[in-house]
Amino acid sequence: MGMTVGFDLDMTLIDPRPGxxxxxxxxxxxAGLALDGEYFAAHLGPPLDQVLREFGAPEDRIPALVARFRELYPEIVIPSTIALPGAHAALEAVRRAGGQTLVVTGKFGPNAERHVKALGFEVDVLVGELWADGKAAALREHRALAYAGDHLGDIRGALAAGVTPIGVATGPCAREELTAAGAEVVFDSLEEFPGWLSASGVRASVR
Incomplete structure (x- = not known):
């Protein structure tokens, strides 16, 4: 089987912050709760239930809040989301090299699929609701060789899976943080990815 390269979604391939x-x-x-949308959008990554707890939402209300968030999401977030620079080109570079693209995200799977469809991304496999080290299961299952993400949790997931961790400094984590966490390479954006892929020889690695 040819190579598989994994990508995170929020702030790696897409910018959903306004929504x-x-x-x-x-x-x-x-809900009558003090939920800070601006803070939430500036720190995308952790699972929604964890975010709601940090905002002080009562534990017994969290399941209903998560369900309502997911219900509101398609109408509010999907239309205002844009592809980040280089996102389409990065996915296409993997395909041109004979590889498979894999998106592993903490986002609710059906909403992640809506983003992929709305933005015309050519993605071979999408796995939702995995965060940080939990992403390693999907990366191993699909025999990924590398995983690109904007968050320290993405680097942790790649390292846990034993794949090449790629940092993208388009999210809440600075280049220095991503490097310190173990990223082997850090891009300012995915616009740098095709050149790296071509030069790295990853295309010749198969499992």
Missing amino acids: MTAVMNVLGEE
């Missing part, structure tokens, strides 16, 4: 701000603020208004 994320809006949907969290709407959820807070509906």
